[in-house]
Amino acid sequence: MAAVMSSAEAIVECLCREGVPQVFCVPGESYLPVMDAIRKEPRINLVSARHEGGAAFMAEGYAKASGKPGVVMATRGVGASNLTIGVHTAFQDSTPLVVLLGQVHSSFSGREGFQEVDLEAFFRPIAKWVAEIREPPRVPELIQRALRLAQTGRPGPVVLSLPEDLLKKQAKMTFGPSVKKPAPKPSLLEVSEVRNRLNRSSRPLMIVGGGIKRAGAEEALFRFVNKLGIPVMAAFRRHDVFPNDHALYSGHLGLGTNKKILKTVEDADTILAVGTRLSEVTTQDYRLLGSEHRLMHVDINDETLGKVYAPDLGIVADAREALQSFYRIEVQRSWAGWAHRARTAFEESLQSAGRHTLNGQIIHLLQKRLPADSILTNDAGNFAGWLHTYYLFKKKGTYIGPTSGAMGYGMPAALGAKLAHPGRTVVSLSGDGGFMMTMQEFETAVRYKIPIISIVFNNRMYGTIRMHQEIHYPAQVIGTDLGDVRFSDIAQQLGAKGHYVKTAEQFDSALTTALAETVSGPVLIEVENDQEQISLSATINDLRERS
Numbered sequence: 001m002a003a004v005m006s007s008a009e010a011i012v013e014c015l016c017r018e019g020v021p022q023v024f025c026v027p028g029e030s031y032l033p034v035m036d037a038i039r040k041e042p043r044i045n046l047v048s049a050r051h052e053g054g055a056a057f058m059a060e061g062y063a064k065a066s067g068k069p070g071v072v073m074a075t076r077g078v079g080a081s082n083l084t085i086g087v088h089t090a091f092q093d094s095t096p097l098v099v100l101l102g103q104v105h106s107s108f109s110g111r112e113g114f115q116e117v118d119l120e121a122f123f124r125p126i127a128k129w130v131a132e133i134r135e136p137p138r139v140p141e142l143i144q145r146a147l148r149l150a151q152t153g154r155p156g157p158v159v160l161s162l163p164e165d166l167l168k169k170q171a172k173m174t175f176g177p178s179v180k181k182p183a184p185k186p187s188l189l190e191v192s193e194v195r196n197r198l199n200r201s202s203r204p205l206m207i208v209g210g211g212i213k214r215a216g217a218e219e220a221l222f223r224f225v226n227k228l229g230i231p232v233m234a235a236f237r238r239h240d241v242f243p244n245d246h247a248l249y250s251g252h253l254g255l256g257t258n259k260k261i262l263k264t265v266e267d268a269d270t271i272l273a274v275g276t277r278l279s280e281v282t283t284q285d286y287r288l289l290g291s292e293h294r295l296m297h298v299d300i301n302d303e304t305l306g307k308v309y310a311p312d313l314g315i316v317a318d319a320r321e322a323l324q325s326f327y328r329i330e331v332q333r334s335w336a337g338w339a340h341r342a343r344t345a346f347e348e349s350l351q352s353a354g355r356h357t358l359n360g361q362i363i364h365l366l367q368k369r370l371p372a373d374s375i376l377t378n379d380a381g382n383f384a385g386w387l388h389t390y391y392l393f394k395k396k397g398t399y400i401g402p403t404s405g406a407m408g409y410g411m412p413a414a415l416g417a418k419l420a421h422p423g424r425t426v427v428s429l430s431g432d433g434g435f436m437m438t439m440q441e442f443e444t445a446v447r448y449k450i451p452i453i454s455i456v457f458n459n460r461m462y463g464t465i466r467m468h469q470e471i472h473y474p475a476q477v478i479g480t481d482l483g484d485v486r487f488s489d490i491a492q493q494l495g496a497k498g499h500y501v502k503t504a505e506q507f508d509s510a511l512t513t514a515l516a517e518t519v520s521g522p523v524l525i526e527v528e529n530d531q532e533q534i535s536l537s538a539t540i541n542d543l544r545e546r547s
């Protein structure tokens with residue numbers, strides 16, 4: 001189809017054709033025509049945030065929750081530099097994100113004009129693709145290419161620089177078809193190679209990651225492991241790839257993972273890794289797998305294979321196609337005893353002492369009170385250890401977290417998730433340090449009436465770093481104390497509901513109230529945390545005594 005329109009209108013048309021109904025931004029004078037084209041387009045909803053970092057996290061969280069690309073807009077060097085944390089997170093987390101940036105007038109470019117940054121050079125190391133659009137008729141081609149690249153292969157962030165003078169110019173625009181993601185299948189030979197290796201294995205284990213979620217491969221995974229009886233572990237912050245209450249689920253590979261779970265990996269002889277880049281955290285500083293493991297690695301991106309561990313068998317395939325092909329495999333073995341051992345180790349990890357601390361009880365209450373399809377998001381920080389260890393994610397698409405470890409992520413990502421799934425309960429968990437990095441977006445939630453529940457664990461410190469400080473420099477505290485902030489009062493000041501709790505009983509009643517209140521807007525529950533309980537397994541005193 002071809003039509004005469006402005007570059008800005010063509011950009012918006014591309015988003016509509018791709019079925020993207022949601023855009024996040026902080027406005028800027030450099031891209032006013034795009035804002036105006038969105039105003040005239042009923043199919044697109046715009047959320048204007050308080051900080052570009054928050055806007056980018058919202059778009060990234062929206063993309064993770066919806067399966068569609070997240071779109072975020074910002075202005076020139078200032079907006080672009082503010083939103084880089086979201087681009088970096090989308091890169092590490094393999095999330096499709098399209099970043100549209102206003103750029104200086106093309107006749108000023110290269111003079112270090114007002115807020116000018118060479119956006120292509122600036123984003124190249126953390127984006128999958130960066131381009132500047134210079135010719136109006138090429139707008140559909142380049143925007144559609146950006147939408148394609150963000151979603152295909154290993155998904156990731158793409159950045160487009162839009163010179164101010166481009167946007168108002170009219171041209172005859174020709175649009176291509178919307179994106180159909182290629183989903184390569186393993187060959188028959190590769191499937192038989194997988195079968196042969198499984199037949200030779202006494203203790204196989206699957207490690208599965210975000211590729212499962214992106215490919216919508218949860219059911220295919222479920223059917224495959226149920227047929228063969230292979231235990232499954234989730235890669236870092238990909239908890240919801242497989243039901244955690246299932247007898248074959250054997251744990252999550254993250255920060256501070258219980259040693260019993262790690263022992264299962266050590267004892268495995270064959271690893272079938274699907275849709276995971278076997279990251280530093282998942283592999284416990286690249287030490288988890290060794291020459292005693294035979295690795296079969298399936299990923300949609302050939303560059304992922306061998307990036308960390310050279311696989312014995314590397315297969316480039318879409319996770320769902322691969323698991324559907326593997327389902328046809330017949331094996332002559334049963335691994336019931338091994339799978340039972342793996343599950344028992346995981347169940348024992350659930351009984352560790354942290355369960356009885358205040359935050360352990362809070363996770364238990366979330367498990368009990370939240371509807372099963374609720375979406376939980378989290379920030380980086382030690383408070384998250386309790387969620388990662390004790391919460392059982394039983395349904396697909398119920399967890400969103402930053403594998404990049406970005407603080408400030410949880411609450412804005414929850415806003416994106418809630419916009420993607422207005423009918424579901426969405427809860428963010430943050431520490432006081434991380435929450436305050438993007439706290440201003442709570443006002444965005446109030447302004448747009450986005451009813452999430454935000455839980456803030458307040459220990460008045462950058463607890464995680466204080467823990468590392470106590471391990472390496474016992475009792476030598478510097479730069480990790482924070483002020484005493486009453487987050488529940490701030491929430492009220494912003495026009496939201498705010499609760500302040502010190503006990504599990506108070507939390508329970510605040511949560512029950514919050515679940516009823518969230519219909520009209522966001523609710524914040526601030527949990528007073530004892531500084532001494534620095535992590536789920538240690539107190540500050542324990543760490544000092546150990547040193």
Ligand SMILES: Cc1ncc(C[n+]2csc(CCOP(=O)(O)OP(=O)(O)O)c2C)c(N)n1
Nearest residue numbers: 380381382383407431432433434462463464
């Ligand atoms: C953007 C960003 N800056 C710094 C860090 C390093 N960092 C990791 S955890 C942490 C402290 C987190 O504090 P808080 O949110 O209060 O959670 P707590 O550890 O106290 O539970 C810091 C500074 C990070 N991960 N992300």
Ligand SMILES: [Mg+2]
Nearest residue numbers: 431432461463
């Ligand atoms: Mg803290």
